Amino acid sequence: MVKRVFLNKKFYIVSIILIFAFFLTGYSYIEQVIKSGYTLEEAGWGAVYFYCITNENILLLIPLLIPVIASADLEIELENRFSLFCCARIGKKAYARKKVIETILSAGSAMCCSILFFCLIIYVVLRGRINSDVSVVQIISIVASSLLRGFLNGAFWGGVGTLAAIMLKNRYLAFSIPFVTYYVLTIFQKRYYETLFFLSPRYWAAPVYYSNLFCISVLFVLAAVVSVSLIFMVYRRLDYARH
Incomplete structure (x- = not known):
């Protein structure tokens, strides 16, 4: 299962594109911080890293890039009935769980890898160029929560x-x-419910208005609901395919 995730070429292509996207969407801010030597929001390195992975443009790109990795793979197997062959070997429940875990793991791991590599690059490149008093504990906390x-x-x-x-x-x-x-959700929240930030996906992924704990909790619940729904839908499709 894990081997199949990391042997997927699209996994690495999307991860590399995301790393470049972090730089491109945050370039103006990086340039501003380097020129000023400091930032008022937080010690330099942490502010640059946080902005690049949570700015509005990159958060808009994530739902566009991440599904490319493996989101269509399960439907392809269900369409060509390869899934029935797998079910005959390992059973319907095991197949459904396996495919859902592969999908979730592929998408989540690509995000983690791109964020981690970007973190290392930005730290090496900018650590000596801007004032930063971030301690090791703070760095670990920032990176761990973002991952x-x-x-x-x-x-x-x-x-x-x-x-x-x-x-x-x-x-x-x-x-x-x-x-x-x-x-649609972002525009809906901005236009009709400006003060209800929790309606916007942007504020689920970035602790700009809400805390880290809130963002992680919301994303965990949403990911869990989607995973359970996926398993249920795979059961339905497999039962339908057998008739």
Whole structure:
């Protein structure tokens, strides 16, 4: 299961694209911090790292990129009936759990890998160029919380793509539904409920208004709901395919 996740070429392609996207969406802020030598929000390195992985542009790209990794794979197997062959070997329940875990793990791990590598790059490149009084404990806390949020955020959007593809029986919707959902919810919250930030996916993934604990809790619950729904939908599709 784990071997299949990390042998997927799309996993590495998307991870690399995300690393570049972190830099591109946060470049103006990085340049500003380097020139000023400090930032008022937090000690330099931490502020740059936090902004690059939580700015509005990168959060909009995540639902577009993450589903590319594996969100359509399960629907493809269900379409060509390869799933029935697997079920005959390991059973329906084991197959459903295995495929859902692969989907969630692929999406979440890609986010973690891209965030971790970006963290190392930004630390090496900027540590000596801007004033920063962040201690080792603070660095570990910042990175650990961002990795957990990133994993859950990636797992959620990857799961949403897979769920959409299975429910609507169209593999291509796995790539578009997560992005459309993110965009619609964000615009809906901005236009009609400006003070209800919890309605926007942006505030689930970035502790800008709410705390880290709130963001992690919301993402965990959402990822869990999507995972359970996926297992249920796979059962339904397998039962339908046998008739």
